[in-house]
Amino acid sequence: MIGNIDLSLVDWSRAQFALTAMYHWLFVPLTLGLSFIIAIMETIYVKTGNEEWKRMTRFWMTLFGINFAIGVATGIILEFEFGTNWSSYSWFVGDIFGAPLAIEGILAFFLESTFVAVMFFGWNKVSKKFHLASTWLVAVGANLSALWILVANAWMQNPVGMVFNPETARNEMVNFWAVLFNPVAVDKFLHTIFSGFLLASVFVVGVSSWFIIKKREEWLSKRSILIASVFGLLSSLMVAFTGDTSARTIAQVQPVKFAAMEALYTGSKDAGLVAVGVLKKSDEKLITDKAVNNFVMKIRIPGLLSVMTGGSRDVFVPGIKDLIHYGDTTRNILSIPEMMERGRFAREVLDDYKRARMLNDNEQADIIRNDYFRTRSFLEENFRYFGYAFLNSPEDAIPNVAVAFYSFHLMVMLGFFFILLFILAIFMLFRGTLQKNKWFLWLALLSIPLVYICSEAGWVTAEMGRQPWIIQDMMPVSVAVSQLSPGSVITTFILFAVLFTALLAAEVSIMIRQIKSGPKH
């Protein structure tokens, strides 16, 4: 990587961003999912006129409100960090990141803040139907807000719909629809919101189980569990489905990340999916520095990885070593050394442009701009791999395989556990044996922290798995970082750790108090 960048600065800047993003993500998914669960409950209240449903809606709405209020604006800090800690990235990315975030801000402000007020202040002041419509609009608005931030994130994973302007040193959006319907954005949006629905469902099932353990609010708890389990089961099946489509997309646009998620070093046809595995670093090196992780044990499902990526057991799935040395010609994936060559050529052209500009040689600058930066072939065959110019060795393009593998497998295993949890809850409810099975009620309660771990593990897979890139193939994190003193980054890291821990403690304590006091009569 670039020689004069202090690695501790890069590491601390990354740690700070990760801390902020992960804390922010503790609040978001519950908002995404609980808003819909509340809307379903209120719909039943409006249809039946049964006041118990209103009481149930208002109880869960209180917990939603606490989470929403404490989580609100925690994401703004990420935008501060872009401007301060990641200034080269912020400039380079241009309006592509700004436009979706601006739409998100406007939507969040007008849609959510207006209808959230009606949700909480509007009982008995507006008509039942208008109140219900507001609750649904909050749910839709919250999820639409998520769309825009996920579109921005997806662009970082698969940059599309833009051209680089050397004059401004920025990428400029040329196709909004390509950015919006980026295949990574579509997969990511659906996978993320359904995972939020799943998280909220586990939360409702867990809290309701606690009431049943305490022999309180049986009627309300059982109906809450029924709604959350059905909603959660459908959502978790959608999470599995979108995870599958997402894997296919990642295999194409981020093949190294895909191989790292499976700790697949040597590719093959009829490649198996590792269901469970334990890794150990071996003495073998990839090239010079990075150790190869071997499996101490693994349970493998034969052929499934090939089927997942290409629909057939005959499909070749490249491993990390293949991608370093050969790429994958069947899917037009170049080898890493080839991409490094192309990236370095792009950087040389940009450097020539920069020199011409510094010397006020406008004629030469115009020639370079027209001959290279306005030609599709240069942009698609060279500038697309610009970030590889900063790698010293092909193995620099490999993320931490153990982190990608374990976080991915933890997410998947917990995901299947929750499917089982919802099925069991529905089964026991219909058999009328729910309150007799104390073990299940405790398991449901203990699943609340597990679902948060699962949700965070998903983001760790997505973000750690794409290292070293801040923008896939175009900009590594070491180039994106601002030249700040590591001391100032460490200071703000500690400030955030304190602030977010305080917010989380406040949320948990207020929520526990409200849960203990139960639904109001």
Add this chain to the structure above:
Amino acid sequence: MKKMPEKTTPNMFARIFRFYYEGFTSMSWWGKRVWLIILIKLFIIFLVLRLFFFPDYLKKNFTDDRQRSDYILEQITKTTDTDDRKH
């Protein structure tokens, strides 16, 4: 006979104001507590963190967009240590 005073409907803005006013003044314990947290949080985020810890790096260090783009061009055309094709 005395005339009954005519009932007037407050205008839309007054009704919206009253809606929010009554909502805020009749808030429950948890509502007041989370609003307090929101206000403290916004104060810390915008008046402490933003002003003192998170200036915009490029706005702070450069006066115009030309200087900023020159700086970024410099940053993204730096060569690596082992790149044998340094200029």
